[in-house]
Amino acid sequence: MTASIINGKEVSQEIRASMTAEVKQLSEQGVVPGLAVVLVGEDPASQVYVRNKEKACHDLGFYSEVHRLDASTSQADLLALVDKLNNQKSINGILVQLPLPSHIEEKAVIDAIAVEKDVDGFHPVNVGNLVIGDDSLLPCTPAGVIELIKRTGLEMSGKHAVVIGRSNIVGKPVSLLLQRENATVTMCHSRTANMKEITRQADILVVAIGRANFVDADYVKPGAVVIDVGMNRLDNGKLAGDVDFESVKEVSGPITPVPGGVGPMTITMLMQNTLIAAKRAHGLA
Ligand SMILES: Nc1nc2c(c(=O)[nH]1)N[C@@H](CN(C=O)c1ccc(C(=O)N[C@@H](CCC(=O)O)C(=O)O)cc1)CN2
Numbered sequence: 001m002t003a004s005i006i007n008g009k010e011v012s013q014e015i016r017a018s019m020t021a022e023v024k025q026l027s028e029q030g031v032v033p034g035l036a037v038v039l040v041g042e043d044p045a046s047q048v049y050v051r052n053k054e055k056a057c058h059d060l061g062f063y064s065e066v067h068r069l070d071a072s073t074s075q076a077d078l079l080a081l082v083d084k085l086n087n088q089k090s091i092n093g094i095l096v097q098l099p100l101p102s103h104i105e106e107k108a109v110i111d112a113i114a115v116e117k118d119v120d121g122f123h124p125v126n127v128g129n130l131v132i133g134d135d136s137l138l139p140c141t142p143a144g145v146i147e148l149i150k151r152t153g154l155e156m157s158g159k160h161a162v163v164i165g166r167s168n169i170v171g172k173p174v175s176l177l178l179q180r181e182n183a184t185v186t187m188c189h190s191r192t193a194n195m196k197e198i199t200r201q202a203d204i205l206v207v208a209i210g211r212a213n214f215v216d217a218d219y220v221k222p223g224a225v226v227i228d229v230g231m232n233r234l235d236n237g238k239l240a241g242d243v244d245f246e247s248v249k250e251v252s253g254p255i256t257p258v259p260g261g262v263g264p265m266t267i268t269m270l271m272q273n274t275l276i277a278a279k280r281a282h283g284l285a
Pocket residue numbers: 045049095096097098099120140141231239258259260261262263264265266267
């Protein structure tokens with residue numbers, strides 16, 4: 001049996017469409033969500049993602065600023081820009097596109113972003129709030145993963161979710177968000193022994209290990225929801241996920257493709273965070 005495909009592009013469009021009326025209503029009250037994106041250097045993929053963020057702001061009626069800085073920009077100059085944006089009233093969200101050039105310490109930059117403008121959800125205070133279950137700006141890709149699982153109609157409560165990967169930006173926050181939905185969560189990673197025995201018990205399998213086609217049908221319980229967060233550029237230029245889609249879709253339940261699955265949700269969740277940050281800044285949330 002072939003599984004149903006979770007269309008991240010479609011879900012993304014639906015969410016953006018549902019935000020439009022609210023953004024219009026807010027702008028009539030003089031509240032225009034504002035996002036500043038900072039790009040350091042000329043990484044081609046990052047340039048595409050930043051352009052897409054700019055376009056998403058434009059389409060939704062947000063105010064947007066893009067700061068394109070030379071690859072040789074010093075950490076001090078970048079921190080000075082972040083400080084300026086922290087104090088700028090028209091800006092509700094600040095995103096520094098990653099990766100940064102190697103001479104800049106990522107953590108110093110993330111830590112410098114005002115917590116209430118950290119629409120990436122990477123600041124340690126937002127991460128801490130996520131851990132203890134307090135209100136916070138949620139990291140975009142993990143929030144997108146949860147939204148896609150919800151849209152399958154699967155009730156997460158009481159289900160066994162297995163997350164492959166333990167990164168700070170995907171694996172760890174996804175597992176916390178799954179726990180928040182009352183799933184029973186097991187984390188696997190590159191050193192996990194007998195991984196297949198564990199993943200075969202999963203009702204929900206989230207894969208973010210960063211290895212192209214790592215998960216094949218042997219890892220998957222029949223009917224399980226499979227969410228592929230991987231984005232690996234192959235030598236032939238094609239994009240591959242961490243899941244071998246063709247074999248897994250023959251046994252799984254709903255499954256995300258790459259491209260067109262989790263990826264498009266990342267920018268939509270960023271727009272949602274910017275809207276939340278703008279409402280909070282005006283005492284409306
Ligand atoms: N500050 C941040 N930097 C980075 C993040 C992030 O969330 N915050 N995530 C990625 C890049 N990224 C957004 O910034 C991003 C990556 C991929 C997609 C996407 O839509 N992917 C498409 C395929 C695109 C392609 O063909 O290359 C898909 O999966 O369908 C959106 C956003 C790293 N940096």
